[in-house]
Amino acid sequence: MTADYLVIGGGTAGCIVAARLSEDPDVTVKVIEPGPSDETEQRARSIRRWAEMVESEYDLDYRSVPQLRGNSAIRQARMQILGGCSTANTMITWRPLPADIDEWAEFGVTGWDTATLSRCFDKLATPITPVAPADRNPYVADVVSAARQALDLPARQAWNSDPDFAATGEGAGFFEIGYTPETNLRSSTSVHYLHEAVRTRANLTVAHGEVATRILFADADADADADADADADTDTDTDTGGVGPRAVGVQTVSVDGTVFEHRARREVIVCAGAIDSPKLLQLSGIGPAEVLGATGVDVRVDSPGVGENLMDHAEGLIVWETDRDVPTTCATGWDAGAAVRLSDDSAARPDVLMHFPVEPVADHAVAYGVEMPEKIISIAPNVAKPRSRGRVRISSADPAARPVIDYGYFTDPDGIDEQALVAGVRLARRIAAQSPMSEWIVREVFPGPQRTSDAQLSEALRATHQTVYHVSGTCRMGGDHDPMAVLDSYLQVRGVQGLRVVDASVLPTLTSVNPVGTIMAVAERAAELIRGAEPSRGAEPSRGAEPSRGAEPSRGAEPSRGADLAGHAAARPVQEAS
Template identity: 30%
Template sequence: MVPTPDTFDYVIVGAGAAGSILAARLTEDPGTSVCVLEAGPPDRNFFIHLPAGFIKTLVDPSVTWQFSTEPTDRTGGRRIKTIQGRTLGGSSSVNGMIYNRGQPADLDSWAQRGNRGWGYADCLPYYMRTENRIGYGRDDRRGKSGALPVTDMDWVHPLSEAFMEGCVAAGLPRNPDYNSGDQAGVGYYQRGIQKGWRVSAARAFLKPAMGRPELEVRTNARACGIVFEGRRAIGIRYVTERGGAVREVRARKEVILSSGTVNTARLMQLSGIGPASTLARIGVPVFHELPVGENFRDHYASRLVMRAKPGVETLNELARGFGLVKQVARWATGRPSMLATAPSHVHLFWKSFEGLDEPDLQGVFTPGSYAEGKVYVLDDYPGCTAGAWQHRPESTGWVRAKSTDVFEDPEIQPNYLSDENDRRVHIGGIRLIRRLLHMPQMMKFLERETLPGPNVDRDDELLDFAYRNGSTTYHLIGTCRMGPETDRTSVVNDRLQVHGLEALRIVDASVMPSMPSANTYATTMMIAEKASDFIRGRAPLEAAA
């Protein structure tokens, strides 16, 4: 028997980047009550807040969803971990902390698909409302009074400087602010770190709002179904443990799903909303047929590793023994330290082939050598790692529930590199990174390429290397795509309301119509800021000039 439900104005499923912002914005209105359901625990784990702690939290199932993709020939038959956050702050509590908006054309393409008000000029004020840019940035492009601090790298390494010098020598410009609307070039990443600590969406937005009596946050609350009255969403069913009692919370005004690209799609499917074939496979009657779970995309990266010359100190030595002791001491005394850096130090945005108008690649550089086939696991020899991925992959896949058990992971199939052009761009990215790693400025410090190695050079060999060693960048989007009702691939309209249903809205990365030329965190926050105005009945912010 389901206990008598509590009732709020809004029920938000998920306390990640989007849910945290929505909870904060909606409860700014006096008398507006909000209940947030988070499947994970409170964010009390110390390693969530220490920037370098992501190495531990990424493999900790107590604060992450340890999802894996389905194997294909183009992943060498491997399942690839595609981990997402499961705690207050969601993935913003376990991600690489990079703040990256992408290119204006990304959003203009959304508007061109029939999504009114989603062009770059419309969305820029919402990016700005979120951020507190601490550092260089144009006043008409960067926010200075938002809740999320966006800071510059304050701990630099000689190899990072050499890599940037080599990029400039190869024709890439130094870019002082890749978030200004002009992305091309090389420089240090901007990140959500302040005074040595990670600033997650929960810390920036949710925690300050949790003192309001109108906001209730329930952790360890795993949503298992949407409650409907006719075509109107009126609540959420959830459980706190496997086999436990089903509880229910009701919404007077709206139910808002913000649980991420995988979990939002799964919850919709478990509630009878999705493709008939998917629902039939798990024995759920069709309540409303929509392409939920389809149109899934992710960035797929390949990384090259170089061995350093004897005597060159890299992260590999600094992360062990006395080197680590020194870095801990620096961090504890408030000085710049590798413990307060993002996993990727240097960015580059450039072209896979000459003649392109805009960059179609994002590259990363770290002054440490990662182990073969393992993301963010340092090898036992000193070196450096650089990789690249395609901005806008065309390879699409799906997320499909395997059963009605909300504790069973869904089937996740990105179909990495299934598109021919994606393979061509990926090869171009590997060749660009290899050229930059072998620039004279770098070879003063480096001995040789260890991964994939100089003997791997033909296109088919490089693709085989990508299949066997590539990995996700955890940028999952698209399973509840935004578009007009006439677009048969879309799930929500341009106000993020689910087509054909009432009082049900989706606000997270699953609504992105196409992949931004960037990490997805900043754009997810922008979407939530914009959605909060829709929900509150506010006029949109004035479009940028």
């Protein structure tokens, strides 16, 4: 089948983009999704069961290279199921903070100001509501109360509509969650954007069980009737302005090993996530020349920023023994927390974001040699505005090979991330010393009262920290003169026509709060740009001419949204997808 738009990955952003584009009955949209539908998967429907999705059969469970200054045992959840990570996260959904979005302009990004993203946030079809009173855990309520008193934080009842939070970046309270309280149904983008649209729109289809393995190209300057294959590999122009190869489709492989080619009349839109979008670009010949050359991939566009600028929220842990039974009441189990600035001179956003879980996740501390008592409680502070940067790179031209992920945790030269994590644990100790939380505590178990210096705390925390699964920034937007900018402000891949990226990888900097609200707003904005709500600058118009016919033969592959090909049968001959 040839569609006007191919959306590669039916994840958090891909569902929104596909649904919005298919609102126009005159265009056809096809989503390539390696996983099944989530409609009958109850673990994906109830937000309370999110942890059952992590490390499940849907999770690619990516690992990292050894970390020089961080935890080397990080397991990064990436979902192969319609809805992507919005089927397996806690849907703590924040309106983009002005201090987070305004700094994007420093990278030469235009058209992405706070007012624009806030307007797009207001368009979201996903229900977002404060945790319902019936779901508010009494123990967690005590921690919230103690945090407000100990840290002199304002109470937040509705963070997203509170102008004081937008102005100060501080507060404590139960979060706003993407869910329906009466049913505990999660507000995944598949549920609220795609399910009904697929049933009712003839112009929208989803190809389940197919992994995108390579973007197909035709020469930008070839005649439409000419065979573009012979010259496709020679064009490595990195400029925008309507030059460079044109993306005309994508190659996929099904579970049984059958290889298909899907064609796009207008655009290929990569929504594969912050690990697999750069991987797909690299395996398609777009990326750092030295990385591509080392793996035997022909360089189509030398784009040094592809896979760089990886950011994540590193989350520490402090654990106490309790002699009380913690109630199980909750919406997600991670329903409340605190946002804290470490200096009055810092920007109006948190430097430390704390989560107050119902049930601690202490696996890394146990692996560190800490013996946990039967009953424990915890606070999990994270580095809200990470300065450290990592990268993701292909390890081979083989699509079954997993990417090489290096988070670069705590490698920022000024040590700000390390200082923030230590400060977060010190703040948590102050909360624990404050009634009513103090009444729950028998003793501190980890890091332990014997660790008092910054150096002692840092060593323990860096060895045991967790990810908050917020990997981003690996195909970031940037200005025309920024050599590390993979995309322009219209999310178009530089040096290529008819190709965009829309997911967490496009963020120039990571938000200081959970980013899913920003990612969904970015997807809404992307759909506006693609549909021509604003004219496209400097590259092929978003609804441009038919591409040249001669697509490049397949060479290499890449899974969409993290798909692992290890279990796929040997590839069969290429077929035209229907």
